[in-house]
Amino acid sequence: MSDSQTPLETLRLRVRAFIDEDVIPCEDNALAHDFAAQDRVICSLREKARAAGVLGPGIARELGGLGLSFRERAVILEEAGRSLLGPHALHAGPPDETNILMLAKLCTDAQRERYLKPLAAGTARSCFAMTEPPPGAGSDPSMLLTRATRRDGRWVIDGRKWFISGALGADFAIVMAQTDGGPTMFIVDTDTPGYRMVRVIDALDGFISSHCELDFEGCTVGDDAVLGEVGEGFGHAQLRLEPARLTHCMRFIGAAQRALDIAARYVVGRDSFGKPLAQHQAVQTLIADSQIDLYAARLMTCDVATRMDARQSVKQESSMAKVFVSEAVGRVVDRAVQLTGAFGISGDTVLSALYREVRPFRIFDGASEVHRAAIAQRALRQCATTTR
Ligand SMILES: Cc1cc2nc3c(=O)[nH]c(=O)nc-3n(C[C@H](O)[C@H](O)[C@H](O)COP(=O)(O)OP(=O)(O)OC[C@H]3O[C@@H](n4cnc5c(N)ncnc54)[C@H](O)[C@@H]3O)c2cc1C
Known part of the structure; x- marks a missing residue:
């Protein structure tokens, strides 16, 4: 050093x-x-x-x-x-x-011992189960259909979830369910009777984790399974959503940089029409646009990270960063595939896998369209309160 x-x-x-x-x-x-x-x-x-x-x-x-x-x-x-x-x-x-x-922010002392410590140590695995097949909750969480009903002093969970990442091999699931007191999160051990992993969904991406469909039928848990407060599930979920969006941005920027590096090496070493690909202006434009996308993606990600460290509200900024970065990394990886010709779509390079992994990022943690709607509504509210 x-x-x-x-x-x-x-x-x-x-x-x-x-x-x-x-x-x-x-x-x-x-x-x-x-x-x-x-x-x-x-x-x-x-x-x-x-x-x-x-x-x-x-x-x-x-x-x-x-x-x-x-x-x-x-x-x-x-x-x-x-x-x-x-x-x-x-x-x-x-x-x-x-x-x-x-x-770490919500659990009781007992939940800390039983779930948080093994998860942090890497000896247990988890998943977060919010999304449901139609007509349940997708982009609109208020359509939540999974219910937790009070019966004999316990909670009985019934419903179906899908696209639950990491559910294959998970020791427990954090499940969002509707109660008479409002949306509530429950920690459910995956060996609880009534919890069933229905299938691993065949998906475009294949590395970040499995995406599974889950069924809950009479899945009964005690009060000690409630995570945080009854009725506060949606508010509590924000504690993971903003960090989740941001850390996805960080990881995918690395993936996109790797794709650009592979493409850059290819165009320097491969000739067409009497000179290296890298000397063709149209190729240079693609490389430059990717550099610009990554520069902007890093700046937005760092800005949101700095604000989160300062405990500022980042609702608007994290939405804007999520939309921009998810689309920018998609453009960068897509250009890298284009620049490397047939090689780029083959299994001889990691590029084709990167291409498949970045695409879903425009959908999970809020689809681009949903974030854009929220960004616009906040901007319009702010304009309406500005007097001049
Ligand atoms: C790889 C991957 C991993 C995932 N992991 C998890 C997980 O671990 N846990 C979990 O709970 N969920 C997970 N999900 C689900 C994810 O959160 C949802 O896919 C997302 O919330 C969108 O819901 P939906 O798929 O039901 O889309 P829908 O709500 O059916 O929307 C479909 C499309 O309609 C458009 N749309 C929707 N609403 C609007 C609007 N208001 N304005 C304009 N356009 C709109 C958007 O283009 C959207 O993509 C994962 C999804 C993917 C792809």
């Missing part, structure tokens, strides 16, 4: 070396959708991550993590995101990372 190197820069370089030397050699497009095989690879990488001192960047120190601020995480998660295996290898992937944040 040079005298002028900050601790964050030292950590960034360590994570970069870990991703380059340990994680990228384990990449294999054939691992897509094979979550058992991915788990085996991730388990062995986590041991190496622990030894390298890079495990749990977003997890609080008292829970065994590195306790980084959001601003610091932006730097580290971008490095981790350069490989689709990187975030989980660092125990910095969805949905566990943001479930840990939410649990």
Whole structure:
């Protein structure tokens, strides 16, 4: 470490070396959708991550993590995101990372021992179950149909959820259900009678985690399963939604940078019409536009992270960043595929996997259209209160 190197820069370089030397050699497009095989690879990488001192960047120190601020995480998660295996290898992937944040703010002492500590240690896995098949809750959470009914002093949960990431192999699910007192979150052990994992949904993406359909039929839990306050489920869920959006931005910026790096190497080494592709102006335009997209994506992400560290409200800014970054990383990866020709869509490169992974980001954690509607409504309200 040079005298002028900050601790964050030292950590960034360590994570970069870990991703380059340990994680990228384990990449294999054939691992897509094979979550058992991915788990085996991730388990062995986590041991190496622990030894390298890079495990749990977003997890609080008292829970065994590195306790980084959001601003610091932006730097580290971008490095981790350069490989689709990187975030989980660092125990910095969805949905566990943001479930840990939410649990840390809401859980009782007993829930902390039973759920939070094993989750933070990586010995338990979780999922967050909110979305339902039509006619239930999707973009509009108020359409929530899953119900938790009071019976004999306990809660009986009935309903169906789908696209629940990480449900395959999860030890517990955080389930949003309607009660007479309003939307409420429950921690449900996945071996509770009445909880059933129906299927792993065949999805475009195949690395971040499984997306599953879940059925709840007479699934009975006690008061000790309530997370936070009865009726406050939607408000509590915001504790994970804003960090979730932002950390997705951080990881996907790393993925997009990787795609651009691969494309850049390709166009320098490949000729057409008597000169390297890189010397054709139309190719340079694609590279430049991707640089600009990534520059803007980083600035927005860092700004929201800085505001979150300062505990400012980031409703508007995090929506704007989510829309911009999800679309920008899609453009960058799409251009990289275009620049690499047939090679880019093949299984000989990670590019094709990156292409499949970035697309869903425009849908989950709020579709672009829904965020745009909210952004516009806030802007219009603000204009209406401005006198001149
Ligand atoms: C990869 C992936 C992982 C996911 N993981 C989870 C998870 O772990 N847990 C969980 O609970 N959910 C998860 N989801 C579900 C996700 O939260 C929903 O897909 C999202 O909220 C949108 O709901 P929907 O799919 O029902 O779309 P719908 O509500 O049916 O909307 C379909 C489309 O209609 C448009 N639309 C909707 N509303 C409006 C509007 N007001 N104005 C304009 N256009 C609109 C948008 O284009 C939207 O994409 C995941 C989804 C994906 C793709």
